[in-house]
Amino acid sequence: MLTYIDVADLCVGMYIQKLARSSEERAFWNESFLIQNEVVLDRVLASGAVGAWIDPSKGGAEPAPVPDEAVVQSGQDAPQSPCSSSRSCSEASGPRPRVAMSEELVQAVKLCARSKTAVMEMFGDLRMGRIVQLDRVTDMVGEISDSLLRHPDALLSLVRLKVADEYTYMHSVAVCGLMIGLARQLDLPPLLVQEAGLAGLLHDVGKMAIPTAILAKPLPLNDSEHTTMRTHPEAGARMLADSTHFTPRVLDVCLHHHEKVDGSGYPHKLCGTQISLFARMAAVCDVYDAVTSDRPYRDRWGPAESIRKMAGWAGHFDEKVLHAFVKCIGIYPVGALVRLQSNRLAVVMEQHAGCLLTPRVKVFYSVSSRTPLPPECIDLACGQDSIVNFESEKAWGFKNLEALWMGQGPGEASRFG
Known part of the structure; x- marks a missing residue:
C-alpha cells in the first residue's frame, strides 16, 4: 500500500513511487526511484516537490528518526536530571512566540560573552583538579535553551563566528546549543533535551588534560600529537566520573563522541547502536561546528557546504540522526x-x-x-x-x-x- 508523506519527512532508504509537485493540484511526477543516499535526498528536497507517495514494501526507512527506547524510557520515568526542574517545566509548557532574529541576536551576543567566560573558568578549574560547579553549568544550559526557544537560528548562527583563540571554549557552547536543537527535533522528553545540552557543553572537558602546546598549536598536528589528542575522551570521562552530579549519558558523550557508526572511530571502535543515541547526536554536532569554524590551519566551510560534505561521509554518522540534524538547522542554514x-x-x-x-x-x-x-x-x-x-x-x-x-x-x- 502506498503512503503519502510530506517532502520534509522523506529520508534515505525510502522508495518513492510518485512525487507531488503541487499540494493543490496533486500533479505528480511519474518516475519511481529509491532514495539511495543523502545526495539523492537533497535533490528531491530541492526539486520543489511538496510530498511523495512512498512504497514501504520496497523501502523500509522510517519517516522520522526514533529515539533509543532505553533513553526515552529513562526520560519518561523522569529520574532527577542534573538540570533544574524549573527549566523542565518551562520546556514542557510548549513553544513560545519567536522574537525577531535581529532582537535575539542582540541577546545572543551577550549570552555568548557570558558563556565564554563561564566555560573558560570551568575549564580552568578542571585543569587545577577542581570539581565542575553544577549550578553554574546547568544555568548556562538553561539560558542557551531559552535563547533557542525565542529564536532557533540566532545563537547557533552566531557561535560559528568564533576566532581561533576562543575555539575551545565557544565550541562547547555551540555543541550545547546544537544538541538542544537536535534533541527537540527528535522529540525527546524535556528533561532529556536539557541533559543533551549539558552533555554537549561538557563533551570536550577532557581537552583540559591535553598540553596547551598541542591544544593551541596553530598548525596541523603530527602523528604523535594526534595520538595524544585522542586521549581526551577518556580523560574527560574520568574528570566527570569524579563528580556524582552527572548521569551516565553525560559521561558517555564525553567518552564516545568520536565514535563512528562503521566502527572506525575512537576510543573503543564501537559501531551502529553500540553507540548511544546521545553520542551519535554529539558526533554530528561536534563535527558540524568544527568544520564551520575558522581554524589557524584551515578556513571554515560554509554551512550548506558542510551539510553536503558530511552527508557524503559514508559510515561516519547515523543517517537518521544526521537527517534530523538537517531538519533542525535547515538545508540552507543561516549564513549559507x-x-x-x-x-x-x-x-x-x-x-x-x-x-x-x-x-x-x-x-x-x-x-x-x-x-x-x-x-x-x-x-x-x-x-x-x-x-x-x-x-x-x-x-x-x-x-x-x-x-x-x-x-x-x-x-x-x-x-x-
Whole structure:
C-alpha cells in the first residue's frame, strides 16, 4: 500500500513511487526511484516537490528518526536530571512566540560573552583538579535553551563566528546549543533535551588534560600529537566520573563522541547502536561546528557546504540522526551562500519553520554582471524567487558574509568579549 508523506519527512532508504509537485493540484511526477543516499535526498528536497507517495514494501526507512527506547524510557520515568526542574517545566509548557532574529541576536551576543567566560573558568578549574560547579553549568544550559526557544537560528548562527583563540571554549557552547536543537527535533522528553545540552557543553572537558602546546598549536598536528589528542575522551570521562552530579549519558558523550557508526572511530571502535543515541547526536554536532569554524590551519566551510560534505561521509554518522540534524538547522542554514533562479547570489538570513526550502534571504550580487547589488531582503516563501544551489564562499572570494545576515559590520576580532 502506498503512503503519502510530506517532502520534509522523506529520508534515505525510502522508495518513492510518485512525487507531488503541487499540494493543490496533486500533479505528480511519474518516475519511481529509491532514495539511495543523502545526495539523492537533497535533490528531491530541492526539486520543489511538496510530498511523495512512498512504497514501504520496497523501502523500509522510517519517516522520522526514533529515539533509543532505553533513553526515552529513562526520560519518561523522569529520574532527577542534573538540570533544574524549573527549566523542565518551562520546556514542557510548549513553544513560545519567536522574537525577531535581529532582537535575539542582540541577546545572543551577550549570552555568548557570558558563556565564554563561564566555560573558560570551568575549564580552568578542571585543569587545577577542581570539581565542575553544577549550578553554574546547568544555568548556562538553561539560558542557551531559552535563547533557542525565542529564536532557533540566532545563537547557533552566531557561535560559528568564533576566532581561533576562543575555539575551545565557544565550541562547547555551540555543541550545547546544537544538541538542544537536535534533541527537540527528535522529540525527546524535556528533561532529556536539557541533559543533551549539558552533555554537549561538557563533551570536550577532557581537552583540559591535553598540553596547551598541542591544544593551541596553530598548525596541523603530527602523528604523535594526534595520538595524544585522542586521549581526551577518556580523560574527560574520568574528570566527570569524579563528580556524582552527572548521569551516565553525560559521561558517555564525553567518552564516545568520536565514535563512528562503521566502527572506525575512537576510543573503543564501537559501531551502529553500540553507540548511544546521545553520542551519535554529539558526533554530528561536534563535527558540524568544527568544520564551520575558522581554524589557524584551515578556513571554515560554509554551512550548506558542510551539510553536503558530511552527508557524503559514508559510515561516519547515523543517517537518521544526521537527517534530523538537517531538519533542525535547515538545508540552507543561516549564513549559507546560495544562488537564486534569477542568477543572483544571496545569503540566508532566517529559516521558515514550515519549509526548509524557502528561507528569507538577502540578495547582494549579480552572477551575470559579476557586480554587487544593493542588498535586498526576499522571502522565498512568497514565490518571488527560488534557490537553485548553494555556493562556496571561498570559491567566490567573499569575506565576512556575516555582516549581511547580522545587519552590521564584521566588528572586532572576537564578538564575545
